[in-house]
Amino acid sequence: MPAKKSAQGSSYTSEHARSGVKHDFPTIDTWPNQYRGYEITITIPEYTSICPKTGLPDFGTISIHYLPAKRCIELKSLKYYILGYRNLGIFYENAVNRILDDVVRACQPKWAVVRGEFTTRGGMHSTIEARYPRPKQS
Numbered sequence: 001m002p003a004k005k006s007a008q009g010s011s012y013t014s015e016h017a018r019s020g021v022k023h024d025f026p027t028i029d030t031w032p033n034q035y036r037g038y039e040i041t042i043t044i045p046e047y048t049s050i051c052p053k054t055g056l057p058d059f060g061t062i063s064i065h066y067l068p069a070k071r072c073i074e075l076k077s078l079k080y081y082i083l084g085y086r087n088l089g090i091f092y093e094n095a096v097n098r099i100l101d102d103v104v105r106a107c108q109p110k111w112a113v114v115r116g117e118f119t120t121r122g123g124m125h126s127t128i129e130a131r132y133p134r135p136k137q138s
Helices: 015-020 075-081 092-109
Strands: 029-030 040-050 055-066 072-073 112-119 122-131
Touching: 015 122, 040 072, 040 075, 055 092, 072 075, 072 092, 092 112
Parallel strands: none
Antiparallel strands: 029 072, 040 055, 055 112, 112 122
């Protein structure tokens, strides 16, 4: 079945939607947590990527909020990880969900929230939020 066209006549394809999802990013390193029962928030105000459809740059702030268990995220490696998005074609929604998956894989927190607040473009501002543990599918 062909993709539906928008008001401007262009269509988004499955290829656009998958763009960047399987990208090989730098590893997020961790270090052993010494305490329990506290929360960490990391704010990254210089997130950039590329729209996979238009090739235009996307800008935003990524916030990672989590309750560490046995490991904490090492910040320098996180910076290099986020820089891996800089020239990558990926939709906002995919980027936020991929960041969450990679953070969880790296440090296995009790819970985590990744929030992306993206710069206004075309008169619209998008905020995407993904949570771990993820809701059970019905």
